[in-house]
Amino acid sequence: MHLDVTELRDFYYRSRLGRAAQRGLREQVHDLWPDMARLNLVGFGFAVPVLRPYLRAARRVIALMPAGQGVMHWPAEGDNVSVLCHETRWPVAPGSADRIILMHGLECSERPSAVLESCARSLAPGGQVMFILPNRRGLWARRDGTPFAVGRPYSLGQIETQLTAHGFVPQRHRAALFFPPSGRRFWLRSAGVWERAGRAMSSYWAGGALLVEAVRQDDRPARPGLPEAVRRPLKILEGAPRPGSKPA
Secondary structure, three states: OOOOHHHHHHHHHHOHHHHHHHHHHHHHHHHHOOOOOOOEEEEEEOOHHHHHHHOOOOOEEEEEEEOOOOOOOOOOOOOOOEEEEEOOEOOOOOOOEEEEEEEOOOOOOOOHHHHHHHHHHHEEEEEEEEEEEEEOOOOHHHOOOOHHHOOOOEOHHHHHHHHHHOOEEEEEEEEEOOOOOOOOHHHHHOHHHHHHHHHHHOOOOOOOEEEEEEEEOOOOOOOOOHHHHHHOOOOOOOOOOOOOOOOO
């Protein structure tokens, strides 16, 4: 179940806890992907809190927001780049996205496999995708009142297994949001210290969010489906004579 876009907006842009979470996530994303020059960047779900640093550098930035969540004008001070879409039918040309960031998208979907298929279809060969997900080992997935408590949290092993099954090759991973999900002034003031200490101690154990980078496998094995079924029809009538054939 997707959160409403107004709830996500209010958390990340109008609450002190959300703004602290935005900084922690954005720093990790930018550390992994510092250069986006001349690349097409697509965000899906509610990825706009981490897309802003790339608005000027990237060739093009598109923020896809699923219909179950709703859409808002973004960025507020400029031309809109956000688009309302069906979560399994992205209005993106196949193979046109150099980078994709999914945030509050996969874990909230009732059809995560279809979302991954849309992601793979949109990604260019050799393109990279980053998944920002609730960490099932962290405190944020257990704390009501934050977006990371909605949907299904993931362990690192679970998301890597799911990505491999859909033709992605997991690469690097990080964790973020090591500070407690509390709006108390002490925790918010010390959030930066918690983030730096957490990164030094662990790459995924204690953080509230997982960041997993993957690349699209160029020679993905074909998944069974209708085309495969048509090429390999049932053999129920195999013993029947074919038109024009001589009787045995």
